[in-house]
Amino acid sequence: MSGHVFHPGHQELHGVTVVLETHGARTYVGRFDSQDERGVHMHDVGVHDAAAAAASKEEFLRRCDKFGIRPEHRDLLVPADDVASITRLVDALR
Amino acid sequence: MPYHPALVAPMREEMTHMGARELTTSAEVDAAIGDQKGTMLVFVNSVCGCAAGNARPALRLALQHGSRPQQVVTVFAGQDVDATARARQYFADYQPSSPSMALLRDGEVVHFVHRHQIEGRSPQSVAADLTAAFDRHFAAAV
Numbered sequence: 001m002s003g004h005v006f007h008p009g010h011q012e013l014h015g016v017t018v019v020l021e022t023h024g025a026r027t028y029v030g031r032f033d034s035q036d037e038r039g040v041h042m043h044d045v046g047v048h049d050a051a052a053a054a055a056s057k058e059e060f061l062r063r064c065d066k067f068g069i070r071p072e073h074r075d076l077l078v079p080a081d082d083v084a085s086i087t088r089l090v091d092a093l094r
Numbered sequence: 095m096p097y098h099p100a101l102v103a104p105m106r107e108e109m110t111h112m113g114a115r116e117l118t119t120s121a122e123v124d125a126a127i128g129d130q131k132g133t134m135l136v137f138v139n140s141v142c143g144c145a146a147g148n149a150r151p152a153l154r155l156a157l158q159h160g161s162r163p164q165q166v167v168t169v170f171a172g173q174d175v176d177a178t179a180r181a182r183q184y185f186a187d188y189q190p191s192s193p194s195m196a197l198l199r200d201g202e203v204v205h206f207v208h209r210h211q212i213e214g215r216s217p218q219s220v221a222a223d224l225t226a227a228f229d230r231h232f233a234a235a236v
Contacts, residue, residue, distance in 0.1 A: 015144045017210030068189025068208050089210050 011035065017069070018042075019061065019092040021084045025051040028078060029064050029089060030071065039080040044071040065093050096173045097141055105146070106170065109139060112154040114166040120180040126167050127184045130201045133232045135163040136181055139170040140192035145212045149193040152212070152220035159225040161233040163197065195224070197231055204231040 013032040020028040020040060030045030046069040048060040055063070096102075110116060114137060117123045127136065137153060140146040157166065169178040171192035178192075184203075185196045191209035198204065205227040212220055 015142065016213045065208075065210070066206075067187060068191055068206075069210075070189055088214065090213075 013086065013088070017089045019087045019089050020078055021087075022078065022082045023084050024082065025049050027057055027060070028076065029061065029069050030073070030076065032086065037080065038077060040078045040083055040086065042076045042078065043074065044069060045073040045076045046070050047072050061089070061092055064089065096175070102141060102170065102173055105139060105141065105150070108150045108154075109137065109168045112150075112157055112166070114153075114168040117167050117169050117177050117181065118174045120176045123169065123177050123180040123184075126165075127181065127198070127201070130165075130198060132164045132200070134165040134167065134198040136185070136196040136198065137166065137168040138178060138181070138190075138192045138194045138196075139168050139173075140209075141172060142193065142209075144214070145209050146193040148215060148217050148220060149195070149212045151217035152224060153195070155217055155221035156224035156228065159228055161225075161228045163228070163232055197227055199231060 011034060014034060016032050017030065018032045020042065022028070027048045027050070028042060028045050029048075030042040033041040033043055035041070046064060048057050050057060053060065106116060115126070117126055127134070135153075139150070156162070169181045171178045182190050184201075185206065188196070188203070188206045188208070193212060194209055195207040196203050197206070207224070211223070
């Protein structure tokens with residue numbers, strides 16, 4: 001996955017659709033709200049679980065790009081310790 | 095909860111000034127999109143400043159291009175709730191987001207622009223993508 005990766009402390013992504021990679025099998029796609037000591041707050045979040053999904057993460061992201069994000073969580077807090085990287089969806093697809 | 099009409103009035107006017115026809119009821123949506131022939135762009139308007147603030151100027155720029163949709167209609171998400179929900183039924187394969195744009199040809203979606211494809215981009219950049227889509231899907235219909 002290429003593209004600029006944003007690091008903790010940046011709030012410039014507020015309102016932007018991002019791909020949040022975790023240190024585990026889960027990848028989240030949704031609108032970034034904010035980031036604080038508890039973690040990353042997101043809205044309208046779709047989830048890819050590499051341990052359970054039939055489609056690859058890349059296929060999941062391409063489908064999100066073409067058809068939009070099917071939200072599984074209206075609001076989600078991803079714990080700070082779980083966050084590996086945050087990238088704009090459009091950059092993640094390049 | 096919808097915003098005060100006075101707040102969103104400029105956002106509506108920005109659309110109508112570029113020639114878009116507002117659809118504010120489900121019946122108006124059905125009349126415009128149901129059994130639609132030719133080419134059409136449906137703009138799902140939004141109060142979102144970071145995305146819609148660029149999407150409207152982008153569309154205005156794109157509509158100056160040689161190939162363009164024969165009709166442009168707009169619904170306003172969060173304001174004209176029933177009309178927006180009805181319009182989205184015509185492109186139900188695509189997850190709802192706003193702002194967004196659906197390009198239709200004879201009632202079929204041929205291209206869709208999601209909010210995430212607008213966020214953080216300049217109007218000129220979004221317009222360039224739109225005109226490329228117009229050329230690809232609408233050129234023969236103009």
